[in-house]
Amino acid sequence: MDNRTKETIRYLGYGNHAVDSTTIAMISDSFRNLESVANCKSIYRIFDLHETDENYYKIGTVHLESRNLSKNLKGCHRVVLFGATLGAEVDRLLTRKALMSMAEVVVLQAAAAAMLEEYCDECQEEIRVSLEREGEYIRPRFSPGYGDFDIHYQRPLMQMLDCAKKIGLTMTDSFMMSPTKSVTALIGVSSTQENCHKKGCEVCGKKDCIYRRDTV
């Protein structure tokens, strides 16, 4: 079973329960359908990171406050702002499916989330390789809405990345992204190598890492 299928099953909340063959078939159909309509786009820009006070940062003209983010960015002097989307056609596919079968749309939603995560991981890997050539190392990505990092920060991050123009990503007044299968994140850049886990501190084995973030 490939990783994206495993992730989809995890998003569907199966836990350790066995997955039936009908669901597995629906997952592979979902990926086939998603592959045919997705238009994955991403953008990133690197900014200097200024720590103005404990748990307070300034990036460009934006001021951020978050204890969880602060732990994640400890020892970082720059930060990558990152945005990615699967594109508007994925939303149209989800709407069409919702009219046909609720069971299928639930699986499709989970598969789209897994696909977005996989795409973000690939983009992050490219950023990692490019920065390591300069002797710089990245920390796991951290998105608004995670821990105490307020979802409202999505708006200035998207503006700094010019997401609307560059990748067609906008946000409603209620902080919903459009297209919905999209993400923004910060990725700390440090001169200290930690070989961070791609999936973040929560699944990383380095329990005594001083940069380890907590989100509770």
Ligand code: SF4
């Ligand atoms: S706990 Fe792991 S993923 Fe988190 S900062 Fe440390 S090395 Fe990186």
